Amino acid sequence: MxxxxxxxxxxxxxxxxxxLVVSALRPAQRLSTVAALAGRQMGDEVGMLKARLAALRVRLAQRRG
Structure with missing residues (x-):
C-alpha cells in the first residue's frame, strides 16, 4: 500500500x-511574437532609409553632372 x-x-x-511548463510557455511565445513584429518593422524602416539614401545619392549625382 x-x-x-x-x-x-x-x-x-x-x-x-x-x-508550470504550460504557464511559462505562454509569455515566452508572446515575447517571441512581439520580437518578430518589432524585427520586421525595424527591417522595413531600415529599407526605407536605404531607399532614401539611394535617392539622395542619385539626386546629388544629377546635380554634379
Missing part, C-alpha cells in the same frame, strides 16, 4: 510540473 501513495505523489507532481 505505501507504493500507492508514492504513485499518487508522482502523478500529482507531474501534473503540477506540466501546468
Amino acid at each position: 505505501p507504493y500507492l501513495w508514492s504513485v499518487v505523489v508522482v502523478v500529482v507532481a507531474l501534473v503540477a510540473l506540466g501546468l
